[in-house]
């Protein structure tokens with residue numbers, strides 16, 4: 001009973017703090033970034049290489065925002081030729097609205113350059129969207145690089161870790177099966193009862209350039225890391241560049257269940273590194 005009231009208190013506090021945190025965390029800051037090779041600021045260079053690079057990258061990121069607006073939250077783009085070509089991909093979480101998607105990608109386009117200084121391979125993860133560009137054609141490739149990924153878990157561990165991990169695993173399995181099914185656009189959402197009072201909500205998604213088998217490969221890499229990375233934390237997510245998987249004990253994905261909330265409480269999240 002103590003655990004339940006503690007849980008309810010946590011949920012209550014989180015809900016009370018939410019409206020402020022929500023606007024800030026969903027669109028303002030990325031939850032993760034990857035810039036390769038860092039240290040060089042192409043934004044400050046005036047050589048013709050740097051100028052061409054900036055022009056191509058600026059084109060790709062703004063093209064991604066525009067195309068995703070009409071492309072249902074997904075877009076690819078290309079600029080330049082040969083060794084100077086840059087390829088881009090943008091994708092929103094499949095359940096967010098067009099307006100939220102657009103706002104998230106517009107922010108990503110703006111922050112891509114301030115975070116990465118026009119590095120060759122740049123990626124930003126937000127709660128609602130993901131944007132990447134690179135200097136080779138990565139489209140259709142499964143990417144589960146650990147150094148270019150985001151892993152975040154919530155604390156404290158649930159009281160009954162084995163039973164909870166089983167429920168979370170079941171929810172994740174259902175969401176994954178949905179995501180890899182033909183015609184799902186790579187998105188899966190599922191709910192699994194843990195106790196009479198607590199359910200686990202799971203979301204799994206691949207970028208839309210992946211085929212169903214590639215999607216399955218990516219999500220299985222993510223899901224296989226959950227035990228080690230998430231323990232029995234009440235929420236956890238693993239975000240790669242071509243798929244992401246997450247569960248929570250509250251309805252975080254749209255459409256929201258009654259009295260739901262659709263955001264991360266960033267104050268309770270801890271980034272973890274798993275190798």
Ligand SMILES: *[C@@H]1O[C@H](CO)[C@@H](O)[C@H](O)[C@H]1NC(C)=O
Pocket residue numbers: 035037038039040041115116117119
């Ligand atoms: C961006 O440029 C600044 C200043 O030149 C530098 O300190 C920083 O390390 C660069 N960041 C990356 C990701 O290259």
Ligand SMILES: *[C@@H]1O[C@H](CO)[C@@H](O)[C@H](O)[C@H]1NC(C)=O
Pocket residue numbers: 044045046
């Ligand atoms: C590039 O040009 C700008 C504006 O002309 C100048 O302020 C800046 O110092 C130049 N950068 C380098 C590295 O020469």
